[in-house]
Amino acid sequence: MGVKGFSTSAVAAGIRYADRLDLGLIFSDTPAVTAGVFTTNQVKAAPVLIDVERLKQGRAQAILVNSGCANACTGEQGMDNARHASMLVSQALNIQDVLVQLASTGVIGEQLNVAAFENSINQLVAALSPENFEQVAQAIMTTDTVPKTVYRTISIGGKDVNLAGMAKGSGMIMPNMATMLAFVLTDVQISFPELHAALVSGVSRTFNRITVDGDTSTNDMALVMANGCADNPWIDEDAPPQDRQLFRDALEEVLRELALMIVADGEGATKTVTIRVCGAKENEEAERLARTVANSNLVKTAFFGEDANWGRIIAAMGRSGVRFNPDKVDIAFNNVLLVKNGQGLGKEAETAATRVLKEKNFAVCIDLKDGAGCEEIHTCDFSIDYVKINANYRT
Template sequence: MKIKGFSFSAVKAGIRYADRLDLGLIYSNIPCVTAGVFTTNQVKAAPVILDKERLKSGHAQAILVNSGCANACTGVKGMEAAKATSSLAAEALGIAGDLIQVASTGVIGEPLNVEAFERSMPALVAGLSGDNFEQVAQAIMTTDTVQKIARTTVTIGGKEVQIMGMAKGAGMIMPNMATMLAFIFTDARINFPELHKSLVKGADRTFNRITIDGDTSTNDMVLVMANGMAENPWIDGDSPEEQQLFQDALENVLKDLALQIVSDGEGATKTITIRVCGAKENKDAEKIARTIGTSSLVKTAFFGEDANWGRILAAMGRSGVRFSPDRVDLAFGNVLLVKNGLSLGKEAEAAASLILKEKSFAVCIDLKDGPGCEEVFTCDFSIDYVKINADYRS
C-alpha cells in the first residue's frame, strides 16, 4: 500500500518486549493539514495532551508511535519523555519539533523507555519507505490479533484522491472519542476547517458507534494528515459538493477500520450490529443501542448463542430513554422474535438461535415512536476476554 508523499518505517526497539516491531514512524515530504480527535477520558496520557496543544496550528509532518507502554499516569516525567522522543525524531528528520505528533499504546503507569527510542531512531529514519505501511500497522498492535488497514479512492475535480488508514484496538473499546489509535493519510488538498469537520462527523458515525467492553482508554486518538499532492481543486467553504465526496470517502475508511476493531475484539467470536429505529430522536436510538451493546449479560448471551431477548429488553429499560415496552418489535437478523413487547414463542427463539451461530448478524429493534434510527457495533463477550485481561501486564 502506497500513497503519494508519505513514507513509513517500523523497528524492533525493545520498548517492552524483545524481537517484535514496536516503534513506528510516519513521515510526509511536506507539512500536512492535520486534524485530530482524542479520548474524552479525564485521565489523558502525555501524548494526547501534547498532540492536542500542537494541533492548534492545524499542521503536522510526522507521527511517532510506540506500543508496549502507554506513557499514561506518568506525571511530569511522562510529558518530558513524550517531548524528548519527539525531539529525537524531529532532529533526525530535520524538521521542527512541533510538527511531530506522538502516540503511545500499552501498559498504563510505567515510564517510557526513552533510551530505546534513542538507540532505534537512526534505523527508524533510515528505513522510511513508501512500501512499509503494513509494518507500522503491525508495530502499533498490542492485544490485536491482526493488522487493521483500509483504503479507498475518490475522484474530486477530475483528480483521483487517495485515502488510506491504519488502526489498532481490541480491548478498552467504547470510544467517545475513541478507544484506540487510528492514523489516516490522504493526498487531498483540503483546508483545515473542512478536514476537521469531516473527521469529527465521520468519527462520530463510526468509531464512536463501536463498543467492545464499555471502557474508554487514556491514550486514544484519530489523526488525519492531508498533504495535497493529488492537486485536486481546494476543498474549502466554497466547495460543498467536493467536501461531501471527501466526507463520504473518509467515512468509508473510518467505518472499515471501526468494524475491523470490533471483529478483533479481545476474545470475540461474533460481530453484531445493534440497530434501533422508531425512536423519538436519533440520540435516543443511539443511547438505547449503546446500552444494549455494552451490556455484559447481553454480550455473554451472544457468546452462548442464547436468544435471550429478555436481557435486551432489560438493557433498553435502563438506558434512560422513555419508550413503550408494549410496542417494541425485536428481531435477530430476519427472524422476528418479539412483537409488540411479547414473545412469538419457542419456535421463533429456536430460529433466532440459529442466527446467533453466525459470525456476523444484526439485532433490529423498532420502538414505533418516531423517526430516530441509529446503529452501534459490538461483539460478544467470551471467556477469552477475561483470560486476556486478567494477565495483560505479564
C-alpha cells in the same frame, strides 16, 4: 498502496518485548494539513496532551507511535520523556519539533523506555519508505490479533486522490473515542476547517458507534494528515459541494471499515453484532438505547452462548434512561421476529433466532414504534477469552 508524498517505517525497538515491531514513524515530505480527535477520558496520556496543544496550528509532518507503553499517569517525567522522544525524531528528520505528533499505546502507569527510543530513532528514520505502511500497522498492535488497514482512491476534479488508513484496537473500546489509535494519510488538497469537519463528522458516525467492553482509554486518538500532493482543486468553503461530499464520504468509508475491523477483532470476540434501534422519539434516544444493549455484559455473554435470551435485551433497554412503552417493542434477530409488542413469540421463533446467533455477523433490530429516531451501534460478544486476555495483560 502508497499515498504520494508520505513515507513510513517500523522497527523492533524493545520498548517492552524483544523482537517485535513496536515503534513506527509516519512522515510527510512537506508539512501536512492535520486534524485530530482525541479521547474524552479525563485521564489523558502525555502524548495526547502534547498533541492537542500542537495541533492548534493545524499542521504536522510526522507521527511517532509506539506500542508497549501508554505513557499515561506518568506525571511530569512522562511529559519530559514524550518531549524527548519528539526531539529525537525531529532532529533526525530535520523538521520543527512542533510538527511531530506523538502516539502511545500499552500499559498505563509505566514510564517510557527512553533508551529504546534513543537507540532506534536513527534506524527508524533511515528505513523510511513508501512501502512500509503495513509494518507500522503491525507495530501499533497490542492485544490485536491482526493489523487493520484500508485503502481508497477517488477522483476529484479529474485528479486521483488516495487515502490510506490504519487502526489498532481490540479491548478498552468504547469511544467517545475508543484503546484505539487511527491514522489516515491522504494526498488531497484541503483546508484545515474542511478536513477537521470531515474527521469529526466521520468519527461521530464510525468510531463513536462501536463498543467492545464499554471502557474508554486514556490514549485514544484519530489523526488525518493531508499533504496536497494530489494537486486536486482545493476543497475549502468555496469548493463545489459535490467535491466536499465526495471526500467526506471517502474518509467516512475508511473510518467505518477500520471501526468494524476493531469490533471484529474485539478481545476474545467470536461474533460482530449490530444493535439497531428504530421507532424512537429522537435519534439521541435511539443511540442511548442501542449503546446500553450493546454494552450489557449479560446480553454479550448470551450472544457468545448463542442463547436467544431476549429478556436480557429488553431489561437492558429498561435501564437506559430512555422512556418507552415496553408493550409496543418488537425485537428481531436479522429477519427473525422474536418479540412482538413486548411478548415473546414462542419456542419456534427462539429456535429460528438461535440459528441466526450461530452466524459470525448479525443484527438485533429493535422497534419502539414511537417515532422516527433510528441509530445503530456495533458491538461483539463477550467470551471466556476476553477475561483470560485481560486477566493476564500485564504478565
